[in-house]
């Protein structure tokens with residue numbers, strides 16, 4: 001049983017594709033006609049107008065793929081069942097930090113199987129840890145993230161070639177309720193479904209989750225959150241560390 005077989009139930013409900021992220025990812029894929037999506041999950045962000053090979057180890061996630069998505073191959077990033085340079089481009093969206101002891105191997109696999117661009121959406125944990133939720137309420141997630149997210153510069157070193165690292169601000173109204181989207185919605189912390197679809201909360205012991213929920217409920221009720229962060233309520237988007245890493249062979 002994989003991690004997402006336990007924490008992936010209900011993922012597709014609150015983690016819906018954001019058209020702005022989709023546009024950035026698809027633009028980075030360039031004119032690639034064949035794309036491998038590694039850690040493909042429920043199929044979010046997969047292009048529909050190109051040939052896609054989806055690689056996903058969790059049955060719970062593949063069961064949530066829609067019928068118009070390619071069926072997923074059950075494999076992990078560290079051993080992609082593909083020949084060298086057999087696809088035009090590779091993508092991986094918010095997945096590399098779950099690859100545990102096969103992170104470096106998996107990222108090098110993306111490069112091995114791909115002729116052109118490798119596109120990775122990830123977080124820079126040095127930046128996301130400074131967001132109010134992690135900095136003031138959830139230092140446990142900030143610490144975990146520093147441990148599990150390879151810094152974008154590390155991804156660049158593994159990938160080689162020409163690499164650009166672009167900030168991706170998260171819109172207030174994004175339908176993809178990743179943990180970073182909570183920057184604009186402290187109330188979301190009180191919603192069990194929203195919490196459960198973020199691996200940050202889902203990987204925490206219940207004692208930590210209960211503590212954070214009661215602290216935020218209290219601070220919202222007493223107006224303390226708004227005293228400290230109320231100015232965020234007027235912003236449309238914010239950079240909380242989401243990064244698009246785009247590598248092309250040198």
Ligand SMILES: C[S@@+](CC[C@H](N)C(=O)[O-])C[C@H]1O[C@@H](n2cnc3c(N)ncnc32)[C@H](O)[C@@H]1O
Pocket residue numbers: 002004015038039040041042043044045055056057058061075076077078092093094095098099100102106199
């Ligand atoms: C946060 S979800 C992202 C899913 C999808 N890319 C999206 O954007 O909605 C992370 C995905 O990575 C997958 N994953 C975990 N370990 C993996 C591994 N070693 N190799 C490939 N995928 C893995 C999980 O099963 C899960 O579906």
